[in-house]
Amino acid sequence: MSLFKKSGGAEAEQKLTMDEKAAQMAQEPDEESKIAKKLKAMPKWRYWAIAILAVAMTVFQLYIKLGKPMQPWAQIPLHLCFSMWIVFLFNPMAEKVKNKDSKLKNLWWIYDGALYIAIGIICWYFLANANALNLRVYNVDKMTSLQIFVAVLLLWCVMEAVRRVVSLALFGVLVFFMAYAFFGQYISGIFRFAGMTFPQFCETLMLGQNGIFGSPLSTSLNTLFYFMVFGAFFSNCGGGSVLIDMGMKLSDKTAGGPAKAAVISSGLLGMISGSAVANVSTTGVLTIPLMKKAGYTPEEAGAVESVASTGGQIMPPIMGAGAFIMAEMIGIKYMHIATAAAIPAIAYFGAVFILVHLLAKKKSMNAGNTSLHYEGAPILPRLYRLLPIIVLVVLIFTGMSMPRAAIYCTLMSIVINLISKDIRMTPKQMLETLIEGVRQASNVAIPTAACGIMIGIVVRSGVAVKIAKLIGKTGNNSILFALVIAAIGCLLLGMALPTVAAYLIANTLFCSAIQNLGVEALVANMFIFYFGVIAQITPPVCLASFTAAGIAGGSAWKTGWKAFTYAITAFICPFIFVYRPAILLIGTVPEIILACAMTLAATFFLASGIAGYLGKNLNVFERILFFVAATMFVLPGALFDTVGCVMGAVLVVYCMGASKFLKPKAAA
Numbered sequence: 001m002s003l004f005k006k007s008g009g010a011e012a013e014q015k016l017t018m019d020e021k022a023a024q025m026a027q028e029p030d031e032e033s034k035i036a037k038k039l040k041a042m043p044k045w046r047y048w049a050i051a052i053l054a055v056a057m058t059v060f061q062l063y064i065k066l067g068k069p070m071q072p073w074a075q076i077p078l079h080l081c082f083s084m085w086i087v088f089l090f091n092p093m094a095e096k097v098k099n100k101d102s103k104l105k106n107l108w109w110i111y112d113g114a115l116y117i118a119i120g121i122i123c124w125y126f127l128a129n130a131n132a133l134n135l136r137v138y139n140v141d142k143m144t145s146l147q148i149f150v151a152v153l154l155l156w157c158v159m160e161a162v163r164r165v166v167s168l169a170l171f172g173v174l175v176f177f178m179a180y181a182f183f184g185q186y187i188s189g190i191f192r193f194a195g196m197t198f199p200q201f202c203e204t205l206m207l208g209q210n211g212i213f214g215s216p217l218s219t220s221l222n223t224l225f226y227f228m229v230f231g232a233f234f235s236n237c238g239g240g241s242v243l244i245d246m247g248m249k250l251s252d253k254t255a256g257g258p259a260k261a262a263v264i265s266s267g268l269l270g271m272i273s274g275s276a277v278a279n280v281s282t283t284g285v286l287t288i289p290l291m292k293k294a295g296y297t298p299e300e301a302g303a304v305e306s307v308a309s310t311g312g313q314i315m316p317p318i319m320g321a322g323a324f325i326m327a328e329m330i331g332i333k334y335m336h337i338a339t340a341a342a343i344p345a346i347a348y349f350g351a352v353f354i355l356v357h358l359l360a361k362k363k364s365m366n367a368g369n370t371s372l373h374y375e376g377a378p379i380l381p382r383l384y385r386l387l388p389i390i391v392l393v394v395l396i397f398t399g400m401s402m403p404r405a406a407i408y409c410t411l412m413s414i415v416i417n418l419i420s421k422d423i424r425m426t427p428k429q430m431l432e433t434l435i436e437g438v439r440q441a442s443n444v445a446i447p448t449a450a451c452g453i454m455i456g457i458v459v460r461s462g463v464a465v466k467i468a469k470l471i472g473k474t475g476n477n478s479i480l481f482a483l484v485i486a487a488i489g490c491l492l493l494g495m496a497l498p499t500v501a502a503y504l505i506a507n508t509l510f511c512s513a514i515q516n517l518g519v520e521a522l523v524a525n526m527f528i529f530y531f532g533v534i535a536q537i538t539p540p541v542c543l544a545s546f547t548a549a550g551i552a553g554g555s556a557w558k559t560g561w562k563a564f565t566y567a568i569t570a571f572i573c574p575f576i577f578v579y580r581p582a583i584l585l586i587g588t589v590p591e592i593i594l595a596c597a598m599t600l601a602a603t604f605f606l607a608s609g610i611a612g613y614l615g616k617n618l619n620v621f622e623r624i625l626f627f628v629a630a631t632m633f634v635l636p637g638a639l640f641d642t643v644g645c646v647m648g649a650v651l652v653v654y655c656m657g658a659s660k661f662l663k664p665k666a667a668a
Contacts, residue, residue, distance in 0.1 A: 035436045038090070050089050051431055054438040057082040061225050065403045073133040076213045077126035079221040080449050081119050083442035084161050088115055090439060091164050115160060118153040125150045138208060143199040151202035155453075158212060162450045165443055170450060170497050173505065177454045184461055190470060193461045204456040211456035216448035216504055219328040224321055224448075225441040226406035230392070231318070232437030233410050236425070237417035238385040243268040244283055245379055258290035259304045259356035266308035267315055267349050276536050276544035279309030284551045291552075295363045298554030303562035306537055306548040307352055310567070313499060313533045315345045317393045321444050322503040322532065326525050329507060335396050340522060340584040343596055344530070344573045347583075351569035351603040358611035385420070388413045444500060451504040458508050468513035479517045483578060486510040487531050487571075494535020495542075502532040514578075523581050527574040534570040537563045569606055572634055576602075579636040598633045598641060605630040605648045614652065615659030625651055 039047055060082070064075055094108040125146070126133070143151075163171045180187075181204075185195035196204065205211045234240065247265025265283045284305045291301035313320030316338035323341070327334040388409040395405035417425055425433065458464055471482045489510055494502040506528045514524040537545050539560040549559035576583055582595035608614045609626030618626070629651060632644030 035439065036432060039432055039435065046089055046092075050086060050435060053082060053086050053089070054431075054435045057086070057438055058229070058434060061221075062407065065226070065401075065407065071130035071134055072218075073213075074127050074130035076217055076221055078123060079225070080158075080213070080217060080445060081123040083220075083445035083449075084119050084157050085116065086439060086442040087161050087165050087446060088112055088119075090442075093164070096164070115157055118157055122150055122154050122157065133207065136207065139203070143203050143207075147206070148199060148202050151206040154206055154212065155202075158446070158450050158453070161446045166447050166450065166498060166501070170447060170501050173497070174450060174453050177457045180463075181457045181461065190466050191463065196460070200460075204460050205453055208456050208460075210452065210459045212449050212452040214452045214455060215328050216325050216451055216455075216500075217445065219325045220441070220445040220448045223324045223328075223334070223402055224444050225438075226403040226410070227318060227324070228441035228444065229434065229437035230388075230406040230410045230413070232433050232440065233413040233417075234388050236429075236433045236436070237413040238382065238420060238423045239388060239413065240269060240282070242379065242382050242385050244286065245377070245382075247283070249379055258287055258294050259296060259301070259360065260353060262287035262291065262305045263308045263349055263353050263356060266305065267311060269312065276306070276310040276313065277547050279312050280305055280544050280547045280551070283309065284548050288548065288552045294360070295365050296359070298552040299549070299558045299562050300359065302545065302548035302552035302554050302559040303566050304352065304356055305551075306542070306544040306559070306563045307566045308349070309548075310533065310537050310544050310563075311345065311348050311352070311570075313536075314341055314348060314530065314570075316342050317389070317396070320533065321500045322529050325448065325500065325504065326507075326529060330521050330525055332522065334402055337522070337526075340526065340586070343583050343585070343599070344526075344577070347573060347599050347603050348567075348570050350600070351607050352566060354604060354607040355566055355611050358607060358613045362611060362613035362617065385416055387416065447498055447501040448504070451501050454505060455508050464508055464512050467509055468516050471513040472516060479514075479519065479578065482510075482513050482517055483527065483575060486514055486528060487574070490528055490531035491535045491538055494532040495538055495540070499532050499536065502535060503529050506532060519578055520581060520586065522586070523577050523584060526577050526584060530570060530574040530577075534567055537567055539564060565610055568610060569603055572602065572606070572630070573599075575634050579634060598644075601645065601648060602630040602633040605644075605651075608652075608655075614655040616655055618655065622651065622655070 039050075057079075060075075060078065064070055069075065070078075092109070092112050094105040094112070097104065097108060159171065159174065162174065178201075181196045181201055183195070184191065184193045206213070208214070244265045247261050247263075247268050249261075262283060265287065266279050269279055269283060284302075288301045288305055291304065292298060296304070313322075319338060319341060323337055324334055327337050330337075391412060392405055392409040395408065396402055414430070417423060471485055486506070490502065490506045493505055497505070507525065510528060511521075511524050514527065515521060519527075536542060537560070539545075539557070542560045542563065545560040545563040546556045548563075549556040552559070573583075576595075576599060580595045580598065581587060582591035583599055585592060587595075605626045608618070609623045609630065612618045612623055614626075625647065629644050629648040632640045632647065
């Protein structure tokens with residue numbers, strides 16, 4: 001803390017700027033309202049161009065799943081071309097530049113027009129040559145001049161889409177790896193490699209199995225599109241509001257109820273949205289004011305909401321987009337991943353729930369405060385609107401393919417909306433919901449395609465193998481050393497990149513290093529995925545926390561650090577995966593039960609230490625002891641379990657006994 005106190009005006013100015021940015025983010029409408037407003041304001045030609053493309057892309061996606069699949073070299077590029085067209089139409093350069101000069105805007109429209117034409121050429125090439133490309137031998141057949149030309153157009157369009165709608169950070173990472181492809185031969189040491197010629201570079205990016213059209217984009221085509229559209233229809237057709245109201249009602253009459261409502265609502269909504277910032281902007285406007293009214297500080301209210309909303313990406317059944325890609329990368333069924341993630345997700349939300357309860361007790365919040373009760377429409381008559389998400393889980397568990405299950409449940413959401421008079425959407429609203437879902441799918445397709453650039457270069461240059469050797473050599477084959485390096489790398493990537501991109505890059509760079517030390521593929525991938533998710537609430541870049549701070553009217557910096565502290569369980573869980581894979585349902589029933597019990601104990605001790613309360617206010621020494629007791633369960637071996645159980649039990653008994661002893665004194 002002293003570090004920030006020493007600096008004067010510069011720090012205060014930076015802090016003010018951060019708080020102003022948080023307030024600005026909080027004032028932005030939620031995603032649904034933002035898209036509706038944008039569609040209403042745009043020119044008719046763009047609106048109908050987007051609408052036609054959204055419908056055409058949906059028909060194409062339905063055809064390849066319910067009709068007849070196309071050649072891979074036709075359907076994957078076509079999916080990307082649709083996505084790029086939609087992304088550029090939604091985000092024209094003329095609207096992004098600050099200079100509103102009409103001549104300059106016309107020039108930018110010419111630039112965007114060139115992009116549309118370039119995408120059309122790419123689309124034509126792959127549709128016309130799909131059969132020939134299927135027979136082509138990679139790294140043997142020479143690249144033709146036409147193929148190099150198309151590869152350049154493809155690289156230009158993908159990089160421009162990344163710069164425009166993903167982040168400059170990802171753009172910079174990709175530029176770094178492309179520079180490495182050409183200049184790696186001039187580097188000395190372990191990371192030196194022979195380099196690539198320009199035709200080899202183009203072949204790697206466009207025609208390689210690990211390039212732009214690799215597994216991540218294939219997952220976007222075959223799975224993510226359908227779930228993004230399903231999520232849009234389920235939420236807009238009434239299901240999302242029921243989930244929020246359920247969370248608000250479930251904790252309506254308990255101490256710290258609004259904070260518990262935030263945890264439950266964000267967890268339920270996160271099951272189908274998988275976006276931390278979207279969850280904050282949707283549920284936070286309801287829960288944060290109530291939390292402040294209950295007695296939580298603005299920073300505490302914002303931190304609770306951002307932590308709960310971020311957890312949506314690790315909450316089955318849908319989780320975040322990275323989980324679908326993980327299934328493709330490992331080669332296992334997605335439901336296996338969702339099932340394995342269930343216990344850690346429950347532990348995450350359980351820790352936050354216990355924490356807010358202890359904070360409420362510490363602040364002596366009144367559970368009977370009628371002004372804090374959430375007044376909304378009765379939930380029971382609206383429960384039928386949750387049928388699509390229930391049926392989705394049942395269909396996937398019974399063996400139906402995930403895309404087909406998502407299609408059927410999307411249709412069910414539409415039917416339910418049509419029979420509900422109070423929420424029935426007009427045809428135009430239905431069209432705009434479809435546009436919203438397709439836009440979300442397109443925004444996911446761009447980073448998945450872009451990360452193929454990095455993956456292709458890394459695989460061809462052998463960087464992943466070199467990193468694995470370096471970690472193994474430096475850490476003397478220490479699993480803990482490899483895990484710490486991977487965790488730091490994932491956090492750094494996740495702070496700058498979207499979760500999908502952070503997971504893909506971390507998977508390519510660190511997964512082989514962890515697996516080489518004897519860790520199973522699922523465990524290694526879950527470790528990386530978790531750190532990519534919680535990086536979203538790790539300062540200094542934590543958009544979910546900044547958005548929540550803006551709604552709460554608190555300090556963005558303090559909110560970010562409180563959220564980081566409240567989510568400490570999520571930082572420990574990935575290490576538990578490695579040393580106790582039974583928590584991911586890998587092992588015998590007794591092992592799974594023991595892992596669950598140990599995780600529950602660690603969660604409770606951590607929450608008590610963070611809250612600084614367990615029947616009484618805890619001093620610094622007592623809080624440290626709770627942290628130590630929780631850490632014991634992370635380490636492998638019965639001895640550490642025993643020490644953790646004994647230490648924790650003694651602390652709990654001591655604190656509860658001391659609280660009873662202190663109560664008469666307080667009364668006196």
